[in-house]
Amino acid sequence: MLPEPDSELSSREVEHVALLARLGITPEEVTRYRDQLRNILTHIDALNRADTSRVSATAHPLQQRNVMRDDERKPSLTIEAALQNAPRVEDGYFKVKAIQE
Amino acid sequence: MKPFQRTIRELHQMLVKREISSIELTESALGQIDAVGRETHAYLAVTRDLALRQAREADARIREGRAVRPLTGIPVALKDVLCVEGVPTTAGSRILEGFVPPYSATVVERLSTEGAVFLGKTNCDEFAMGSSNENSGYRPVRNPWDLDRVPGGSSGGSAAAVASGEAVAALGSDTGGSIRQPAALTGTVGMKPTYGRVSRYGLIAFASSLDQVGPITRDVADCATLLQAIAGHDPRDSTSSEHPVPDYVAGLQGGVHGMRIGVPREYFVTGMEPAVERAVRSAIEVFERLGAAIEEVSLPHSDVALPAYYIIAPAEASSNLARYDGARYGVQAGGGHNVTEEYQLTRQQGFGAEVKRRIMLGTYALSSGYYDAYYLKAQKVRTLIIEDFARAFEKVDALLGATSPTVAFPLGAKTQDPVAMYLNDIITIPANLGNVCGISVPCGLAQGLPIGLQVIAPGFREEVALRVAYAFESATSFHKDRSPLIGAAG
Amino acid sequence: MSAIATRYEVVVGLEVHAQVTTQSKMFCGCSTDYLVAAPNANTCPVCLGLPGSLPVINRKAVEATIRTALALNCEIPEFSKFDRKNYFYPDLPKGYQISQYDLPFSRNGHLEFEVKGEPRRCGITRVHLEEDTGKLLHAGAIEQAQSSLINLNRAGVPLMEIVSEPDLRTADEAREYVMRLRAILQYIGVNDGDMESGQLRCDANVSLRSVGATEFGTKVEVKNMNSFRAIHHAIEYEIARQTEVLDAGGKLVQETRGWNDAKNVTVSQRSKEFAEDYRYFPEPDLPPLEVSRAWVERIKATLPELPSARRDRLVKDFGLSAYDASILTSSKPMAEYFEETVRLGAPAKTAANWILGDFSRFLNADHKEIGESALRPSHLQQVIHLVDSGVISGKMAKQTFEEMYRAADPGPALEAAKRSKQISGDTELEAIVDQVIAQNEKSVNDFKAGKAQALMFLVGQAMKLSKGRANPERLNALMRARIEP
Numbered sequence A: 001m002l003p004e005p006d007s008e009l010s011s012r013e014v015e016h017v018a019l020l021a022r023l024g025i026t027p028e029e030v031t032r033y034r035d036q037l038r039n040i041l042t043h044i045d046a047l048n049r050a051d052t053s054r055v056s057a058t059a060h061p062l063q064q065r066n067v068m069r070d071d072e073r074k075p076s077l078t079i080e081a082a083l084q085n086a087p088r089v090e091d092g093y094f095k096v097k098a099i100q101e
Numbered sequence B: 001m002k003p004f005q006r007t008i009r010e011l012h013q014m015l016v017k018r019e020i021s022s023i024e025l026t027e028s029a030l031g032q033i034d035a036v037g038r039e040t041h042a043y044l045a046v047t048r049d050l051a052l053r054q055a056r057e058a059d060a061r062i063r064e065g066r067a068v069r070p071l072t073g074i075p076v077a078l079k080d081v082l083c084v085e086g087v088p089t090t091a092g093s094r095i096l097e098g099f100v101p102p103y104s105a106t107v108v109e110r111l112s113t114e115g116a117v118f119l120g121k122t123n124c125d126e127f128a129m130g131s132s133n134e135n136s137g138y139r140p141v142r143n144p145w146d147l148d149r150v151p152g153g154s155s156g157g158s159a160a161a162v163a164s165g166e167a168v169a170a171l172g173s174d175t176g177g178s179i180r181q182p183a184a185l186t187g188t189v190g191m192k193p194t195y196g197r198v199s200r201y202g203l204i205a206f207a208s209s210l211d212q213v214g215p216i217t218r219d220v221a222d223c224a225t226l227l228q229a230i231a232g233h234d235p236r237d238s239t240s241s242e243h244p245v246p247d248y249v250a251g252l253q254g255g256v257h258g259m260r261i262g263v264p265r266e267y268f269v270t271g272m273e274p275a276v277e278r279a280v281r282s283a284i285e286v287f288e289r290l291g292a293a294i295e296e297v298s299l300p301h302s303d304v305a306l307p308a309y310y311i312i313a314p315a316e317a318s319s320n321l322a323r324y325d326g327a328r329y330g331v332q333a334g335g336g337h338n339v340t341e342e343y344q345l346t347r348q349q350g351f352g353a354e355v356k357r358r359i360m361l362g363t364y365a366l367s368s369g370y371y372d373a374y375y376l377k378a379q380k381v382r383t384l385i386i387e388d389f390a391r392a393f394e395k396v397d398a399l400l401g402a403t404s405p406t407v408a409f410p411l412g413a414k415t416q417d418p419v420a421m422y423l424n425d426i427i428t429i430p431a432n433l434g435n436v437c438g439i440s441v442p443c444g445l446a447q448g449l450p451i452g453l454q455v456i457a458p459g460f461r462e463e464v465a466l467r468v469a470y471a472f473e474s475a476t477s478f479h480k481d482r483s484p485l486i487g488a489a490g
Numbered sequence C: 001m002s003a004i005a006t007r008y009e010v011v012v013g014l015e016v017h018a019q020v021t022t023q024s025k026m027f028c029g030c031s032t033d034y035l036v037a038a039p040n041a042n043t044c045p046v047c048l049g050l051p052g053s054l055p056v057i058n059r060k061a062v063e064a065t066i067r068t069a070l071a072l073n074c075e076i077p078e079f080s081k082f083d084r085k086n087y088f089y090p091d092l093p094k095g096y097q098i099s100q101y102d103l104p105f106s107r108n109g110h111l112e113f114e115v116k117g118e119p120r121r122c123g124i125t126r127v128h129l130e131e132d133t134g135k136l137l138h139a140g141a142i143e144q145a146q147s148s149l150i151n152l153n154r155a156g157v158p159l160m161e162i163v164s165e166p167d168l169r170t171a172d173e174a175r176e177y178v179m180r181l182r183a184i185l186q187y188i189g190v191n192d193g194d195m196e197s198g199q200l201r202c203d204a205n206v207s208l209r210s211v212g213a214t215e216f217g218t219k220v221e222v223k224n225m226n227s228f229r230a231i232h233h234a235i236e237y238e239i240a241r242q243t244e245v246l247d248a249g250g251k252l253v254q255e256t257r258g259w260n261d262a263k264n265v266t267v268s269q270r271s272k273e274f275a276e277d278y279r280y281f282p283e284p285d286l287p288p289l290e291v292s293r294a295w296v297e298r299i300k301a302t303l304p305e306l307p308s309a310r311r312d313r314l315v316k317d318f319g320l321s322a323y324d325a326s327i328l329t330s331s332k333p334m335a336e337y338f339e340e341t342v343r344l345g346a347p348a349k350t351a352a353n354w355i356l357g358d359f360s361r362f363l364n365a366d367h368k369e370i371g372e373s374a375l376r377p378s379h380l381q382q383v384i385h386l387v388d389s390g391v392i393s394g395k396m397a398k399q400t401f402e403e404m405y406r407a408a409d410p411g412p413a414l415e416a417a418k419r420s421k422q423i424s425g426d427t428e429l430e431a432i433v434d435q436v437i438a439q440n441e442k443s444v445n446d447f448k449a450g451k452a453q454a455l456m457f458l459v460g461q462a463m464k465l466s467k468g469r470a471n472p473e474r475l476n477a478l479m480r481a482r483i484e485p
Ligand SMILES: [Mg+2]
Pocket: C099, C130, C161
């Protein structure tokens, strides 16, 4: 079940999580977030009080099934509208920094 | 009495009787925004020109008696998490500064067809994450009852706008209490419909399996009127329900005589202010006088609702907010050596502290090795909470409790302690996880600050919650209390 | 390779991504033909990942996936759902891909194919449905590019992922597996099979283990092989490269390598020391799916004859060799071309030889599909008939066929062939005429007595004598001149 207390959230994990989430983070923030998240997680550990052995997980609150649409085309946005909010555009493309440095 | 102080229903009568024009009404509301807006900071954007154009169209509709609907010509405010084509929409976040959606949310389209008038986009906690509106990426909203106090959140701007007369009614969104809690703290009526009752298409997502759009109004009848306009199936939202929409306004009548109303013992939480508990207890007496059968019930898993919520909501949010990378819209930081650094800088600078905290919490809860311990466990607890409500509703028709354990607290009081802030939603969160509907109505004042009474009804029984709330409102006058900013409604 | 094969066992598993041919995208109404459209012309709030937009499932894509799974002998579970696969990349607008994780539409199937006529079988782990990503444009090579340009026309196109078991043991097997898979997708009409344009993409997991070993060796994922040739060469290259490392006592790193078609090598892209963590969780915006048995049966009923069945039929009905039949049926258009040619009257074996011989050679050289050629079954049937009726020699037929293939309109070359051996020289014709007159005195006299149709008879006799090769007009003229009074 829940990770052992000794496996309490580490600074390394905070850095890893920040990288997974693409959040730039300063060394001070690593420490601050680590302590805040540790504190939040200790409250969240209260989940253990609940016996969930006999229940299944609820991912979707409603009982709907097989919600689908027909394969029909609907008008797209104009290229102008599609690009209107983009910080950087070139020849009708969105432009970002290169993948590698 | 000034037009902006009135209710939708009063104003509708005046509009159709031609005692007032929508232009006059809209200008009176815009005038109030000019007068008190810089004190409440209820709005992030005021759409003056759009409002006046819509008001003129509404007046034409009324003049020609063409498709006049209950909301035709009524000035409303929209929480900034709702996309409006051509109108800046930021979800209260710097990362979306300057974003202008090329499309409108379904609820926005429905209000346009009704002929409603859009006054602007209301301030809110960034991406609807917060209970005090202090997480707005722009400026905190102030409570019209006491400008040194918070209006609650995350729909604090919408609630403050209605409470200050800067709008006749407003739309908010509720993921863990974000409509009901600010309604309670501002003396307004706010409803979280059942998940699936109102389309989420065009609502900027916080937690997709919990988010619902709902009304914030001056009284219960207005709440029913506004809900009527936005409820119903939407093919663009696969999670919206085809469950038929009843006539909510007609359903208000009938009272609570012979109704069975439950009082969950767990909802009198530790840390609840005595004045709040007193107000709720006397509200219960009102229902007894009205002939309802009151019985204490138990929702045994209420104590694990908060921890479950703080896994499920951040987990979904961490994924929903991944799209804010500055490539297609929003603000791009610049200065990164490659796209990864670019994303990291953009998100570091664009997101506020609480949003980052929740993204990290959610990312952690979903990451390999922790998924079962946190996310899966929380989803199972969610099942237990759904069962709690199901069991309670076998015995009773509706549930009563406080909306918030406290009245509006001073700005800055809880900003340093995330957990203390999270506790504000301890009585509202179960309804989101349990997949039921809830409404908050004014039930008194404590040192001049509003207290909210929460009525919870089974899923897709909004008419029951509204009817119970309406019976209480009709038997009391708390909803007539007005904030100093709007002035007494004589 | 044979020396290596004795020391190491090659283990290959393939991951094929196949776009589903639909009108609209997987979760929105945008058009799927991204190849022709201007950059970002086929986009909307949903496939741009704009705030507030929500996906809605395209039923046709779901049914196409189930069709594919049935054609690959898969089990179709009664309950399925979509999940979010979370990772950041500029071609992924939402920061997550809507895919399927623990409850795909199908699992546990298999695919049968041949290698040089030898039957093989490869297990299919699963077939699931997801959304394609956008396309990135790099100024120059991705390694040096200063910036990337994003085109989201392809983002959200329905994409099937077909994962094989690690059952393949040679590069040949891998290539034949993909060829057969491609044929099946075309047969059931869910994918057009164009690898160059990316409609069909293939990744390979390649590892070696010493013969007899039970656990797998370190696996290397090889990406962007966009032709059968590339698949074959890339896997051959990896086998050789890994063998070298192992022989030198070295260790292989688990990594992703890209196939460089120009240099004919695989190049390391990223090693897995930063393990991706996709944080899969159920897509909250999409309710799950119950795949009723009735629904599966309805889909099953729409499945056409599959290559293997067609191959067996060709062997049985036309007496073709299993080898010829399986090559003919490896492409639906080719199989249909063959059957049409036979239907028009050509002997099956001959038709097969032409199609698998010269015709395929020309087509491969031009990178063309049989359907793209102006040379239709009726043309081929006539060429075959000219040979069989002795009008032209086999050698001449080959020339004629190539001329017909090269020409925009095969007609003239065919007509020329029909006329090719015609006798027009008077001396030769007169000899024939004299012989006919000598043998048919009665008819000659009838004509002289005014029976016009007798001339027709005599000309017919002469034509017969020339085996139909006499120039009819000339023959007629000479005959008339000789017998007219
Ligand atoms: Mg995939």
